[in-house]
Amino acid sequence: MSPSERPALPEALRAEFTELVRHYPERQAALIPALHRCQEELGGWLTPETLEACAEFFGLEPVEVFGVASFYPMFHLRPVGRHVVGVCHNISCALRGAEDILRETCRVTGSKPGGVSADGRFSVVRLECQGACTAAPMLVLDGAFHENLATADVARVLGGAR
Amino acid sequence: MSTEPTKITSPTKTALPPKITSPLKREIYLLSRVGLRDSHTLPVYKAHGGYAALEQVLTGGFTPAQVIQIVKDSGLRGRGGAGFSTGLKWSFMPDPAKDPRPRYLAVNADESEPGTCKDRVLMEQDPHGLVEGILLACFAMRVKTAYVYVRGEYRLSHERVAAAVAEARAAGLVGAKILGTDFACDIWMHKGAGAYICGEETGLMESLEGKRGHPRPKPPFPAGAGLWRQPTTVNNVETLANVPFVITRGADWFKSLGTPKSPGNVLIGISGHVERPGVYELPLGISARTVLEECAGGVWKGRKLKAWIPGGSSTGLLPAAKIDVAMDHDSIREAGSMLGTGAMIMLDETACTVRAMQVIARFYEHESCGQCSQCREGTEWLHQIFARIERGQGRMEDIELLSSLANGMAPAKTICALADAAAIPTHAIVKNFRAELEEHVRLGRCPLDVERHAAELTDLVPEGAHA
Numbered sequence A: 001m002s003p004s005e006r007p008a009l010p011e012a013l014r015a016e017f018t019e020l021v022r023h024y025p026e027r028q029a030a031l032i033p034a035l036h037r038c039q040e041e042l043g044g045w046l047t048p049e050t051l052e053a054c055a056e057f058f059g060l061e062p063v064e065v066f067g068v069a070s071f072y073p074m075f076h077l078r079p080v081g082r083h084v085v086g087v088c089h090n091i092s093c094a095l096r097g098a099e100d101i102l103r104e105t106c107r108v109t110g111s112k113p114g115g116v117s118a119d120g121r122f123s124v125v126r127l128e129c130q131g132a133c134t135a136a137p138m139l140v141l142d143g144a145f146h147e148n149l150a151t152a153d154v155a156r157v158l159g160g161a162r
Numbered sequence B: 001m002s003t004e005p006t007k008i009t010s011p012t013k014t015a016l017p018p019k020i021t022s023p024l025k026r027e028i029y030l031l032s033r034v035g036l037r038d039s040h041t042l043p044v045y046k047a048h049g050g051y052a053a054l055e056q057v058l059t060g061g062f063t064p065a066q067v068i069q070i071v072k073d074s075g076l077r078g079r080g081g082a083g084f085s086t087g088l089k090w091s092f093m094p095d096p097a098k099d100p101r102p103r104y105l106a107v108n109a110d111e112s113e114p115g116t117c118k119d120r121v122l123m124e125q126d127p128h129g130l131v132e133g134i135l136l137a138c139f140a141m142r143v144k145t146a147y148v149y150v151r152g153e154y155r156l157s158h159e160r161v162a163a164a165v166a167e168a169r170a171a172g173l174v175g176a177k178i179l180g181t182d183f184a185c186d187i188w189m190h191k192g193a194g195a196y197i198c199g200e201e202t203g204l205m206e207s208l209e210g211k212r213g214h215p216r217p218k219p220p221f222p223a224g225a226g227l228w229r230q231p232t233t234v235n236n237v238e239t240l241a242n243v244p245f246v247i248t249r250g251a252d253w254f255k256s257l258g259t260p261k262s263p264g265n266v267l268i269g270i271s272g273h274v275e276r277p278g279v280y281e282l283p284l285g286i287s288a289r290t291v292l293e294e295c296a297g298g299v300w301k302g303r304k305l306k307a308w309i310p311g312g313s314s315t316g317l318l319p320a321a322k323i324d325v326a327m328d329h330d331s332i333r334e335a336g337s338m339l340g341t342g343a344m345i346m347l348d349e350t351a352c353t354v355r356a357m358q359v360i361a362r363f364y365e366h367e368s369c370g371q372c373s374q375c376r377e378g379t380e381w382l383h384q385i386f387a388r389i390e391r392g393q394g395r396m397e398d399i400e401l402l403s404s405l406a407n408g409m410a411p412a413k414t415i416c417a418l419a420d421a422a423a424i425p426t427h428a429i430v431k432n433f434r435a436e437l438e439e440h441v442r443l444g445r446c447p448l449d450v451e452r453h454a455a456e457l458t459d460l461v462p463e464g465a466h467a
């Protein structure tokens, strides 16, 4: 199914969000958790259609939803590769070779930081501290932490992601 | 009481397990269950003293005021960074007889101060300890709804705490009629989406309401107008995890650990250039040298220590000569820095402090929410100046400029303390490592590890930059 044919907010997600809003006195509070679910279920990034459908569900203006989504680094507002690799470049990781991990990640994937590889397989991003500082350096592949990395580990870690 | 060293394998995919240990002979409690098989489950938690404090309070005829008094007497101070008295904070919540509005507890599990990864250990390995702490705090403040705001990247923490809440709910420990009493309390999980500023308590509340994480001016304070403008308390995960122990063992026991003004044990993370990075449970007031040498196995590769950060990236860099300072709020302040989140970051003799500050300043620039011009512009300038000094393009006047920029940003010149978090380490490097800044300017390059720094990809703009 192409993105344009896909219903922007499937019934299952609607039902989930209807349950979610019950946890809060005001509906909008469920917006960020809902955007997470949309990104997980609807192709890895938040399309304008998805944001509009969320706006409609939450009774907000689309521009408000866009304003919220664009504030948070975990939300992607542009297409991403099939897999997203993030490398922490903050202080504890930087002290233990984060830049080498990033360089190796770029070499293995063929993508620059902030870009997508030509084959569409990987997006590579720089990350701020992920709370894995005592297991530095680290990378995050599709949300899973890989810690205590040596440069030589990167190809193996990324090799599993087709 | 376990006094054995505990060592756990992180359940996340790791090449080598992060070491989470407590040294022999010192009393530990926060991590006492960590390392047990299935430590995150209700049966294991209960078999090791779990929910005894809740039962004691609910069936032992304690009043909410009594619980607050015990926590006040214990001297427990917040573990989120500011070190404010927990009992005192709880007592700011209005009397429900006079102010019947709904009230909330927001649990700060946003842990994103660089260097800090202690709350994650508690949530992944001992989530019921947090749940019990939340229930006790809610009882004391007469709160019926708590939200656990977990940073979005902490997938396993979120899963484990959510599962613990579900187990507790099924066992009659969360929800209505808890343990058959009239006490009712709901706990809801809430996932953040990766912005450091949402760890600041008012930024957290805005974010929880579904907005951008823009901190709010104070006053009004959260106890008067917090989440949805209702009375709210924000507490850190580790703070709450202390509470069940304070209740079952008492204020005097708690004060027997740590120092008179900073009682109890604290989770200290040590990262950077050490042999065994890890999260260790230690009494407040432990010497930083003990943490470095005994717990972390000393500086790695047989090198010497050059500089260290005592409590996360917003606390000032200290020279190696200060390594004998005691890890408690007052001693570290006297030494010219702050305890912060107890996240020690160690730099060996080959590290460049200017390079370290460049990384730290880049972080604050990236994370400034942009509401205050001093912070938005100041963090950008600081980053640029540190970067140009590091590249060898700085001028001697830049050093004065760093100080005057930092003076323009803090203290208390902006809506929240993120500006302070950038200004404080700036002052520290100018004071403690001025010679290294000057050497960069004089030589027109970084005196250390030139090739490596030149090869780094520092000029590429990170994706997801906001504000």
Ligand SMILES: Cc1cc2nc3c(=O)[nH]c(=O)nc-3n(C[C@H](O)[C@H](O)[C@H](O)COP(=O)(O)O)c2cc1C
Pocket (backbone or CB within 6 Å): B077, B078, B079, B080, B081, B082, B083, B084, B086, B089, B108, B109, B110, B111, B112, B113, B196, B197, B198, B199, B200, B201, B202, B234, B235, B236, B237, B239, B240, B416, B417, B418, B421
């Ligand atoms: C910029 C900034 C970021 C913060 N981030 C966190 C955080 O990630 N976790 C946390 O517990 N406290 C954080 N704090 C401190 C909180 O504002 C607040 O003081 C704390 O959660 C209160 O809990 P406690 O009294 O239990 O320590 C931050 C403060 C500032 C100014």
Ligand code: SF4
Pocket (backbone or CB within 6 Å): B197, B214, B215, B367, B368, B369, B370, B371, B372, B373, B375, B376, B414, B415, B416, B417, B418, B419
């Ligand atoms: S000090 Fe910085 S982060 Fe805090 S509110 Fe102002 S601009 Fe935002």
Ligand code: FES
Pocket (backbone or CB within 6 Å): A088, A089, A090, A091, A092, A093, A094, A128, A129, A130, A131, A132, A133, A136, A138, B114, B115, B116
């Ligand atoms: S600095 Fe990289 S995980 Fe904390």
